[in-house]
Amino acid sequence: MAETLDITKFKSKIAPDWCPGCGDFGVLTSLQKACTTLGLDPKDVVVVSGIGCSSNFPGFFGSYGLHTLHGRSVAVAQGVKFANPDLNVIMTGGDGDGYGIGIGHFIHAMRRNINVTYIVMNNQVYGLTTGQTSPTTELGIQTKSTPEGCIEVPINPIQLALVSGATFIARGFSGAQDLLAETMVKAIKHKGFSLIDIFSPCVTYNKKNTYPWFRERVYSLQEEKHDTSNFDVAMKKAEEWDTRIPIGVFYETTDQATYEDLEPAYKFGTPVKQKLGLGKDEITALVNSFK
Amino acid sequence: MAETLDITKFKSKIAPDWCPGCGDFGVLTSLQKACTTLGLDPKDVVVVSGIGCSSNFPGFFGSYGLHTLHGRSVAVAQGVKFANPDLNVIMTGGDGDGYGIGIGHFIHAMRRNINVTYIVMNNQVYGLTTGQTSPTTELGIQTKSTPEGCIEVPINPIQLALVSGATFIARGFSGAQDLLAETMVKAIKHKGFSLIDIFSPCVTYNKKNTYPWFRERVYSLQEEKHDTSNFDVAMKKAEEWDTRIPIGVFYETTDQATYEDLEPAYKFGTPVKQKLGLGKDEITALVNSFK
Amino acid sequence: MSSSNSKSVIVWVGGAAGDGIASVAETLAKACAREGLYTYAYNSYQSVIRGGHVYMQINISEKKVWDQGDLTNFLIALNLDTVKRHGKEVLPGGGVIYNKEKIKVEPSDLGTGVADYGIPSSTIAAKFGKSPVMQNTIALGALAFLMNFPMDAVAEVLTSTFKKKGDEVVNANVGAAKAGYDYAKENFKPSTYSWTLSKTHRMFMTGNQAIAFGALAAGCKFYTAYPMTPASGVLHWLAPRGHKYGIVVKQCEDEIAAMNMAVGGGHTGARSMTATSGGGFSLMTEAVGLAAMLEAPVVVANVQRGGPSTGLPTKQEQGDLFQVLGASQGDFPKIIIAPFTVEDAFYSTVECFNLADIYQCPVILLSDLQLSEHYETVDDLDFSKVKIDRGELIPTTATAEPGTYKRYKDTPTGISPRAIPGTPGHMYVAASDEHDEDGVVISDVFTDPVKRIVMMNKRMRKMDTALKALPKPQLIGPKDADITFVTWGSTYNVVRDTIQTLEKDGAKVSHLNIKYIWPFQAKEVGEILRSCKKTFIVEGNYTGQMERLVRQETGYSIHHHLRKYDGEPFGPEMVIKEAKLILKGSVKVSELAGVR
Amino acid sequence: MSSSNSKSVIVWVGGAAGDGIASVAETLAKACAREGLYTYAYNSYQSVIRGGHVYMQINISEKKVWDQGDLTNFLIALNLDTVKRHGKEVLPGGGVIYNKEKIKVEPSDLGTGVADYGIPSSTIAAKFGKSPVMQNTIALGALAFLMNFPMDAVAEVLTSTFKKKGDEVVNANVGAAKAGYDYAKENFKPSTYSWTLSKTHRMFMTGNQAIAFGALAAGCKFYTAYPMTPASGVLHWLAPRGHKYGIVVKQCEDEIAAMNMAVGGGHTGARSMTATSGGGFSLMTEAVGLAAMLEAPVVVANVQRGGPSTGLPTKQEQGDLFQVLGASQGDFPKIIIAPFTVEDAFYSTVECFNLADIYQCPVILLSDLQLSEHYETVDDLDFSKVKIDRGELIPTTATAEPGTYKRYKDTPTGISPRAIPGTPGHMYVAASDEHDEDGVVISDVFTDPVKRIVMMNKRMRKMDTALKALPKPQLIGPKDADITFVTWGSTYNVVRDTIQTLEKDGAKVSHLNIKYIWPFQAKEVGEILRSCKKTFIVEGNYTGQMERLVRQETGYSIHHHLRKYDGEPFGPEMVIKEAKLILKGSVKVSELAGVR
């Protein structure tokens, strides 16, 4: 992506207050680049987050934003999209927010194949609450809430998305910004539910999954000419961890109709743009239907 | 399973009030057979349900029971198991209860590989609330809440369980009771989280997925010598629908430690059986730790 | 109630779930409505799909009926259980209609003066196909004769109901009804009833239908829900109409999603609503606070049922008042409205959407099972009263100097002009964390106590503004009444009925119904109650929640109360009885009444 | 507060999150505690992990300290921002301690009579390794000299703190502290402070630690939680102790799971608890009603923080009273207790577990951020007061004729002997639907109104039984006081402080603290308040929730109130000021006070 890109349009007046070195900085810049590249108008972009360090994202991004409840970004964001499908709706949040308390909304939103993009800053820990275990914390990792080591098998967001009907499934690393920005461009362009699970290291509370740890392991699926239309291969790739970890697009399909394609009410146009109230004849017809 | 089996021990004084022909009758009998076959003592069995027609199950079963909140059976049941791992904890409920509102608890319980058995009476509809769409309703099906047809891709419980860490994953059909009872025996014997997703037709509100519809399609994985240790094949088998639908055990593993194996507090014995209160020395040590 | 008015009749239809009780009852009620009679039908059903004991109570009169009444004149019994349970509740002069080839009724099952209207329904039904519900239609025909109601009216309704199923079905049903009518004519003594039929066609609807219709009329464009009795009726009415009127009707994965989606939709500019009952509302409370903090308009209906917990899923109660008052943590602006009649449920719903837009806060419509699920004839609605007020909504065509727009501007009314996503030059972030006028959160770098106070005061000021604007509570009846009833929600109706009777007996009675529950109109309610001689509150819960709220907000303790929490609705008889005792002075006033 | 007592001192340590403020403060406070001084430390922090403005207020005295005080004697400023924000809040005679090689302080930054204690900390620190926090230790040493506090005491704490890190670290820290002490000795004027050090070792703990310790002492065997400020401290204390004391400590996927699991654990016979703050409590409410209906013992703590919604995550408020009162639909038995000191938090938690077992219902421990997160010296706890009462629990060895056991037996107390799963012959199903004495649900076939009433009354009767047994509220102070304070939760402490000052000035003052919030002790509270001349409630919320609850339950309107909702705790000064105005009669009484 051209380094000369002028992303000021998507900058907010607020400087991010993440810890110096936090992975979320890279995610922020990448999304600013992606939206700029796509030539989006900030007024037509709504970034919706939950609660967490990563969920402070909208405050640092220059567009309409919603900073909602812990675990509810996906629910609120769908409400935004249902009400006004013309908007570009992007959800940003953390692993605890999305895969922990919010997992129900996440899975059901994917079933709907609603046309939104979900960006998860996965640092495998609860940052804002000062370092407890998260649904993606590795087995054995000691945290404030698991001093004897985590004993729950971590969630595999990619596989979960694959079996739940998401139609664009990718992974990023905030240490590989250009690839990340490119992936975001694809995700936002994609019609249907797109997920980008991003390794966004927590330099304060995650002493294992650090920048160097990921740098040693990550490789680009696209460079390896991975076939993004093959569900089974995507499932296999999603198993890789420990030694080699793939980033980039795992799976992509446009065979599945989007919610917007199927919702019958939209034939009257965008809900927020319809004129309200009933006409005389409509009233008479409705009143008679009760007689 | 021997037809001579005397299941009275697991019968309750209450006659089920399900609609005549409801699939849940077959599930009830099968579990009574399974528990009898396993020689369990009713006092050591706790059946925990949510809310729904299927969730009325514990009232008709002769053991300890809990009839909790819609979507919360898995959460409450884990509490029961954590407090007293010596009990046989069985969760019974519906597709809406478990895969809709309760999906978060379902997935996180599987990650824990906690040693409980989850029996889902999947009728692909909301029965007790008189026939709305459910997370397993097929695309296009008309219900009270989707008069124009359901437009959300149904959940695939088997695949969801496979990627979420469940260690025993099976499917049953209440029209094939002996196989179902056998499967239940295996599931309850299994150490770790076991799921049985059961086709339990709603004769009142589901006019498509009926007994005949299933009878024409279901076949036993075990008769086809399916390799239950092969994750990938299980994933493939779980894709089959429309024409041929597999029932029986999809996947089974004992490689994964159970929650009971890993929880350090259990070295003091079953929580409910420990004596309560602190000893003199413990008190002194704790008090001094604050000084 | 019937006994006090000869030009009225009460009919009960009882049997098991699945016996087709609702359709018998609806046909009868519709026929009456079309002939110009008033009807009120309350269905007492259970949380089971087949079986159990279900009975529909239909109160029919030439004058407006306020409730289901107490005892019945006619009982259509579709099974023996119904005879055993209700045979003794039939009034002298009335009778029990049943299939004598299926049910064996002992004289001892019926009270004295109650006729045995056994019919060989199976034999008769055989002539009209083998549908088991045909005997219900026969009973209906017999009833028409016994209450001296025009058979044609019944036939007409049956025709319109079954016409989509073809002539054969229509003829079978009409034929069966006529056969029932004729059998009764030949075998039973002629009816004492006589009716002046105005022929005015009235609407016949439930409270839930009125709420749903109100939402449609108010321009609701996004309705989310998770099914829950007794709120599902709203979903069931809107779902088939969404694609006809451009409303996105969405069944969600749970109530948390339903509420949070509605907040998102409301924030984005679509009039959004969700409805549930107490259990689902529990899960919505966190997002109620969210809406208040984002200042997003949203309407949420809680249709109360019997609690606690899963409780009595199909039964009447008014036990969620404290729940909605305490919904979500902290202090924040919210509006709570309790509709009290079917008509009012329609208008109140429209009002909820307007108030949500004007005050940019969550508005809770607090209904109850009886109000929401009973059927009633409704006089024509006045659509000129249906006005749409979006409040201080900035047009999406507007522009502003970048960085100048303050979403949460501190204003004298507390209301800040609102821009929705898509509006040029007005970008902001709406945050659930405390924020400054421009929306920037203040909880991370330094939680400035001064800014915090400004924002708290601004939000809460909206309630002072609302208090000035809301319609004032009105005392119905004479200033010098001997007794003043206090009600909220559906109990308004049984009390109206009671008051008619008491007034007939010459009592001076007044009535205060509390519709606007929050912000509470403490000054007006306090003044009204303090001006009354004897105050008497009738509400459907154990702890007297409204009685307590009134004391909390006004310091005034209501003298007497009648509470019910057995799941069944109030009947006029028990209210009249208590009121008369109070008038006689033979009920001691509640402990706190009168103390300071 | 310091000004009123020469034998006390207030120290503030300010900087950014991550500067190591807590450790400086803790070392100081611990040292004081070990020497026999009383300390109270309140940390004002933000919802950010690094940066932002954080400052710890430490109040130290020979006599018990009740709060953080108002202004400070010494300010240790770790960054310039701190000097700018607080320089003017240092009392005359005090001073600002800082690294003059890093920060440039203008005389105008400080008030008159405030000394500039700049230290070349960077240079000095260099001798003791390159850890950036070393300069904090130097400042601490300097402070020891300036407040005339034994250097050895500080050294001792540093030694015990760092000994696990090895001698090198110990020596570096002790060395740095000494160097700071020496530098101050050479360059600053000698201290005016003098201390009588009793050397009594006291515990130094937070309210959350007291709650967690109480749970451990009460035999809690199952603790579930989802992290949430300011309740996480309980989880953080219990987690590392679970495997040492046989407690299953479980972080769950959300608060819904945390609460429902705890209900399951409690039902099964393990003493179970969960803790959260308002937002998480919103999600728990449905299961609060579940516990009440199953009659399962469970303890849930709501540690209040600034609301509404996400609000002020790290700030003080008492805004969730209505939320806990309205938790879940319908009417059901619940007990709500608000601990008021760190000691009481310990005893109250034990009490909660006993009450949960005795009354077989949910017990809510309602704490607040200030009480739960401030550090305080605590006099030795009396463990003879720690009794474990399981209530009417049937031994698992018991047997019964199959079918004879009635889990929900209707008894005079409302309490039914309770069998847990695994007990022979006592099998039953606990249902959230309304049920009969034997547990069989009555909501499906026929919702028998009579049975329903029996069960409702039985459950609610437990609250009458509890009301008789709960310790009665006590008025502290003279019967004929000129002013009576009313408090709940942490405001008890600042009011105790205030009262000492007022009494010094000769005022007759009394105090009623409300600990048992539900069931509300209406009779006693009402009688006490009505016997008082002037009543004055101090609470930390906008709407005066306790003031309203008192009126609701007693009909009595408190005369005056002081409310705070800016996120910061009450300081004694503002309370004293208001109290004096009230005593002077120059504050008009609240509108409702006195009216009936």
Ligand SMILES: Cc1ncc(C[n+]2csc(CCOP(=O)(O)OP(=O)(O)O)c2C)c(N)n1
């Ligand atoms: C209902 C509710 N429960 C708990 C919290 C407390 N909380 C805030 S952020 C957070 C988790 C943050 O973890 P994650 O989502 O991974 O974001 P991160 O800080 O790691 O970026 C929690 C538990 C809350 N705000 N609301």
Ligand SMILES: Cc1ncc(C[n+]2csc(CCOP(=O)(O)OP(=O)(O)O)c2C)c(N)n1
């Ligand atoms: C919190 C909450 N929301 C909604 C309901 C209403 N409700 C009861 S059962 C049910 C769904 C039942 O469907 P399912 O779980 O599939 O069971 P089935 O009746 O089909 O066997 C719903 C929505 C409830 N009881 N509680």
Ligand code: SF4
């Ligand atoms: S705590 Fe972790 S996630 Fe949060 S800002 Fe710091 S580095 Fe980032």
Ligand code: SF4
């Ligand atoms: S409605 Fe369906 S699920 Fe419920 S009892 Fe009847 S057949 Fe079974």
Ligand SMILES: [Mg+2]
């Ligand atoms: Mg995280």
Ligand SMILES: [Mg+2]
């Ligand atoms: Mg179902």
